[in-house]
Amino acid sequence: MGAVKPSNIRNFAIIAHIDHGKSTLADRLIEACEGLESRDMQEQVLDSMDIERERGITIKAQTVRLEYTAQDGEHYVLNLMDTPGHVDFSYEVSRSLAACEGSILLVDASQGVEAQTLANAYLAVEADHEIIVVLNKTDLASAEPERVKQQITDVIGLDASDAIPISAKTGVGVPELLEALVKRISPPVGDKAAPLSALLVDSWYDAYLGVVILVRVRDGVLTKGMKVRMMAAGTAHTVEQVGTFQPKPEPGKQLGPGEIGYFTSGIKEVAQTSVGDTITSDRKPTDAPLPGFKPSVPVVFCGLFPVDAGDYPRLRESLTRLKLNDSSFHFEAESSAALGFGFRCGFLGLLHLEIVQERLSREFDLDLIATAPSVVYRIHLTNGKVTELHNPVDMPDPVHIDHLEEPWISATILVPEEYLGSVLKLCEDRRGEQVSLGYAGNRAVVTYRLPLNEVVFDFYDRLKSGTSGYASFDYEVEGYREGDLVRMTIMVNGDPVDALSMVVYRASAESRGRALCERLKELIPRQMFQIAIQAALGGRIIARETVRAMRKDVTAKCYGGDVSRKRKLLDKQKKGKKRMRTFGKVEIPQEAFIAALKMDGD
């Protein structure tokens, strides 16, 4: 593999909503270019994590280098970049797109535009991409290519007149698409003689190779054995292996301008590499790092606790292993009176949180309790200092707080007209501010500004149930705004239950508090003593419920033949004890807290 002439390279990404056929199309493209023997297809191309596949989201960028002989007889290298498909990873998406010159906007010809299509299409427009609109699944009788074309023009504002109809399933239209890639997407430009500058697109841990770094070379040449410097990280490494994905890793000698490939250099942890960093030559560094580098910052936090306290070491080990491959995930030890020992974890967003939780339970077989997700608040203290709050428990005394700020998002929701009412109500209930409301055929496109704090609290579930699952939702963090926020504490017989503390909007505190107290009242079994459940803002009680003392718990009959049985029952009770948390004189089963954490919003 020598360096390829940039004029014969085309770098492109596929942008699509879940299930619109991105993976299927990728398979067809690979097949068409015979990148793989068809029998290898199954294990190689689709060799991504189960959860990714089930949800149709990619967490890691993946690339395939395809060799294509065009109708003009020229040989081209087509680099297909598979981008993470969700906004939680929008920074990662933007870096993947930055590595390409064009995108395929793939839209299901019967489903039409969805929220994710929209968000990612805008990212592609921002990246100055040539966008090829492709209508998929035209083999289906329900396909309405003309309607969807119109929708793309109306909603996204893209000219869809030369959209290419295909069926990723049957392969119809794929040859036309390949020609369009070559003709319409610009070749990369770069100076081979300039100092090396390459974009770090992604990195992951490979059991054989160590950390594999995916790069797009802008200028210069990345060669085996050279010493490279990561400009943001400030570290230098010697390139051990350099190569491309075809789609298996194929080692070569170098990567030239416009090329996408990987290198390894004995790095042990992905945490040492940052997506968006510029890689240059250590000896002859570039003086212009690539634009747009941003360190990854968690947006949503929650506590993860093992249901069985004995699983704590295993949880730590599992989190450490996850972190090996996911530098955007953060965790630190936390202990809670209600839930025992666990970890405070930070995520890029709600989906990221869900993915991590699901992987922990599936891959590592851990039974976990997650506390209510919380966003990162900015606390402006009266002494002028500003701190970040990741855990409601750490909220300083209100007398030291001047004001609080919370993150706001811009949310785009697409929904069939008949459900619009319920979506608008939900957004209004959650302190939303409408930005725009338009129509794309019989679907409404709504944009709202919303506090993220209201969205992490069962917003998805509400949206889904209110629209029979027909709404699609996407969001982007916009920035911080001052908010009238307070910490609500739940107390059992006067002792605060740390796991149930939350930061809430003052006006909704009372209803939230009342709902939580009522729910706990149902969940906490009666005991020898009356139990007071209270919701408090600082010292002020805003809701109160009482679990009356149990009146009777005595076994009617106990004779000589019953003793052994009763003793066994006691032993069982003693074992169950471990799951009890003590608050003063009362013991509350951990399940009550878990159930309370699962409760609905209002």
Add this chain to the structure above:
Amino acid sequence: MQTNDLGVYVHWPFCLAKCPYCDFNSHVRDAIDQDRWHRAYLTEIRASADRAAHLGDATSVFFGGGTPSLMDPELVAGILDALAGTIGIAAHAEITMEANPTSVEAAIFKAYKVAGVNRMSLGIQALDDGALKFLGREHSVASALDALAMAQSTFDRVSFDLIYGRLGQTVDQWTEELSRALGFGTGHLSLYQLTIEAGTKFGETYAGAAPAGKDPKSGFSLVDDDIGADLFEITQTLCDDAGLGAYEISNHARPGQECAHNMVYWRSGDWLGIGPGAHGRLTTPAGRLATTQHRSPDAWLNAVESGGTGALSETPLDGAARLEESVLMAMRLTEGLSETRFTHQTGRSFENAFGGVLPDLIGDGFVEMADGALRTTAKGRLVLNQIVTRLIGAS
């Protein structure tokens, strides 16, 4: 105080019909070869006698079931003779028999008396025909009262059982029923709140009615906590007023009329278990043993006939187990758990065993110390299971 009492429990595992609430080791058979059972009991008694040789004469014998009143009087006589001839039966030993009040003839009560029985406990269960039907009983109120009259004219000591907390039962109904029961003048009454046990017909029928938070499979009641507590409280009041105060959670007696045999259980004394599924507790030079016999009637019979004993297991009770049993049983008694006896049985003082929880339990008015014993207060008695769990949890 060390009890020198030795109880003998004899289990008869057959009944005419199986009651829907009953989880006892009781079985319905078309025909029972009483001679064969007779031989087996005698064999078993010989085998047991060796184990109890060092314990002195039996101070009580209890024929339980099942329905022991289905035993031929000769069988009862044979068993008592065998016991007297091996272990020995003390002169004033209490010899109780459980009887079902189906149409019994006066003659059979006399025959049991001749055989040596001196205390009769009748399973009357309810004084309402509808309730008896609900409880699946074979007898009517009328036949129960006949049997009671006959028993009272035959034996000096008579007790009967009632079950309350039946479906839909109100405090008023129970007040009337219990007042009537107290009017018959027996010296002893056992008053049980109906408990739905797993594996019974009621268990299947009512499992769905289990209150939230309770294991739906076992141990719950058909009336809710509040009514259950009200029924329990009115029971205490009515019995106290009639001079039959509670000496145990569900047992009431005029002073001196307490069931000596059951007191052995509650004070964690020694007793021999004879017959299918009978449990025993024996203090031996090697420590305290828990013994069990084969549970199913056929297995027991075969074991005795082929091996000379129906014994199934003999498990030494360690300190923790002895402590648990001691607390579990004695706290049921109105007299409570005597510290002297507790220390003798477990080698520990109250302070050492319960120091962590006792001050709170006393302070909150659930238990009290009196006459060298730890006992429940009226308030504590209602939540005894919680108290026991805490005491044992602390130890």
